[in-house]
Amino acid sequence: MADEDPTPETSRPLAAAETGEAAAGAATPEPAVAAAAGAAPAAGVSPAARPAAAAAARTAPVGAGAHGPARPAPAPRPPAAPIPDLAGKTTSVASPGGAAAKATVAATAAAKAAGGRAADDTSPLLNRRAWMGLAWGAFSAASAAALAATGRFMFPNVLNEPPQQFKAGFPSEYGVGVDERWKERYGVWLVRTAEDIDNQASGFYALSTTCTHLGCTPNNLSAEAKFKCPCHGSGFRITGVNFEGPAPRPLERFRIVLADDGQILVDKSRKFQRELGQWTDPEAFLKA
Ligand code: FES
Numbered sequence: 364m365a366d367e368d369p370t371p372e373t374s375r376p377l378a379a380a381e382t383g384e385a386a387a388g389a390a391t392p393e394p395a396v397a398a399a400a401g402a403a404p405a406a407g408v409s410p411a412a413r414p415a416a417a418a419a420a421r422t423a424p425v426g427a428g429a430h431g432p433a434r435p436a437p438a439p440r441p442p443a444a445p446i447p448d449l450a451g452k453t454t455s456v457a458s459p460g461g462a463a464a465k466a467t468v469a470a471t472a473a474a475k476a477a478g479g480r481a482a483d484d485t486s487p488l489l490n491r492r493a494w495m496g497l498a499w500g501a502f503s504a505a506s507a508a509a510l511a512a513t514g515r516f517m518f519p520n521v522l523n524e525p526p527q528q529f530k531a532g533f534p535s536e537y538g539v540g541v542d543e544r545w546k547e548r549y550g551v552w553l554v555r556t557a558e559d560i561d562n563q564a565s566g567f568y569a570l571s572t573t574c575t576h577l578g579c580t581p582n583n584l585s586a587e588a589k590f591k592c593p594c595h596g597s598g599f600r601i602t603g604v605n606f607e608g609p610a611p612r613p614l615e616r617f618r619i620v621l622a623d624d625g626q627i628l629v630d631k632s633r634k635f636q637r638e639l640g641q642w643t644d645p646e647a648f649l650k651a
Pocket of ligand 1: 576578593595608
């Protein structure tokens with residue numbers, strides 16, 4: 364019959380696909396794929412031919428369309444090696460902005476090479492520099508302190524003690540009784556007595572102002588004719604003999620002689636103790 368389509372029914376979809384590819388595939392490949400996959404049913408593909416057409420559409424290379432040469436797949440890029448940054452950064456050229464990062468790094472390195480610092484340079488290197496500065500500062504301070512301590516050690520404390528000997532003036536300058544003019548400076552009471560019980564004579568003796576209990580300085584109570592220690596209450600006669608309180612022995616006497624010029628010379632470097640029978644020593648009592 365002249366009205367019948369001589370084309371086999373199974374070949375129509377392909378012809379329709381080819382027609383659609385020719386019309387739309389030249390512009391963009393993706394619509395061509397859609398046409399290849401979707402145009403066939405619209406063109407009346409037989410159910411038996413639909414799976415084959417769908418499979419052809421799935422396996423067709425992207426951009427190739429249903430027909431025409433397949434576009435070669437891009438070669439995989441090799442992994443980018445990290446580029447060490449002079450500013451302490453690491454970056455990679457694999458990122459889309461790799462070229463820009465490289466340009467920034469190059470600009471930073473150039474700025475540093477020129478002796479300057481990038482305005483936005485907040486790399487950890489700055490922190491390291493700050494810490495190094497602090498460390499050096501602490502080290503310098505410690506060294507200075509150690510040096511100062513060493514210097515101080517080279518100049519130890521000096522105890523300025525009064526001289527052990529001193530001239531106390533002429534005997535005529537003293538009346539009978541206790542004279543306290545040398546107490547503060549030398550720790551000595553100079554006593555003039557009309558008669559000393561140990562020496563059976565009148566004269567002078569130099570009495571220590573140090574309590575024989577624990578070393579306090581007794582007070583001279585002239586109205587009571589005694590020395591009274593304020594620490595624990597020990598009492599001493601004018602002669603220096605202890606009579607009350609915890610003091611275990613009498614006060615000590617110092618060497619006392621007449622100097623060549625006739626003055627009284629007191630020598631604290633030599634002491635005399637009554638409990639040892641030393642108060643009768645010729646230098647423990649100055650007869651006058
Ligand atoms: S120190 Fe003088 S009584 Fe104790």
